[in-house]
Amino acid sequence: MQHPRSCTLRWRVLRDQLRGQEKIKIGNQHGNIIVSARDWPKIHRKSGELPDATVLCGEGNFSLGLGFAMSEHESRLEILRFGKMLHERGLIAATDGNVSVRINKVSVMITPTCLCKGMLNAEDLVVVDMWGRKLLGFRDVSSEIDMHMTIYRMRPDINAVVHAHPPTATGFAACGLALDQALISEVLLSLGAVPLARYATPGTSELSEVLVPLIPHHDAVLMANHGVVTYGCNLEQAYMNMETVEHFAKIALVVKQLGCANPLPAEQVSKLDEMRQRIQSYKSELRSRA
Ligand code: 13P
Secondary structure: OOOHHHOOOOEEEOHHHHOOOOOEEEOOOOOOOOOOOOOOOEEEOOOOOOOOOEEEOOOOOOOOOOOOHHHHHHHHHHHHHHHHHHHHOOOOOOOOOEEEEEEEOOEEEEOEOOOOOOOOOHHHOEEEEOOOOEEEOOOOEOOOHHHHHHHHHHOOOOOEEEEEOOHHHHHHHHOOOOEOOOOOHHHHHHOOOEOEEOOOOOOOHHHHHHHOOOOOOOOEEEEOOOEEEEEEOOHHHHHHHHHHHHHHHHHHHHHHHHOOOOOOOHHHHHHHHHHHHHHHHHHHHHHHHO
16 A cells, blocks of 8 residues: 555645635645645644545534545445455456445545456545545546436435446346346345446446436446446445346346246235335434434
8 A cells, every 4th residue: 555645645625615616725745734725624634544634624613514534434445345345246357347435415435447446445546526526536536427426416315336347237238138027026125126228338428318317216227238337325235236236137047048937916016116115214214323
């Protein structure tokens, strides 16, 4: 891991997003903190820490929603952990995929582009504002930033997004097949149907546009000739949704091979739909109690 003091710090906080129009720059090539605006909250960075500043708000505890000392650090570790799992479990290969976490109301942490997401270091991660503009980090942001930010903007209940290329589910997407048959009760309970978005070039706003009609109604979507995107209230849930999609795709493949699919009838599907809604509200109540 690169020592933060040897890094060139290029931390930028876009002041217009927070307090006004003026941009301020934080940090220099020696790793010292420079705060170039008066009355700006003090930035503290202890030597030897990861390059994630603790933002201390002065002036009557003025909160910018950027007090992310612990949660930002935890988010870094979670992204590294789930990136490693995606890679080790064959849901991504080489430099495929990307992972992000909403770290507060105004910013998101996301993996960098063109690196193996199973072998990242904490300082490789990038923090962006809600329009995907870089706030913190040395690396270039994921090429799929627009897709991630579209999901966060459309779904305030979503705090993490995972994009991967799981082989079986991506095989369905490459054949133009959605995973929307009512084959397995547990999948209907956890995810419901997994629709297929039509093909759009990866890393373009066109890809976000084809996802827009599906995002409000689904937590997992196949992207034709590309891969899968899943999201959830936290990174564990978003990751588990990805596992569920791939596991269900394997089952659906076996069903196709056996050639005698026996989907659930409509009345059973609506019963499961109702149960899913009850389970979702129970889970969100548990989260609000925690
Ligand atoms: P990034 O490395 O830019 O995140 O892209 C990986 C990918 O899977 C694009 O769809």
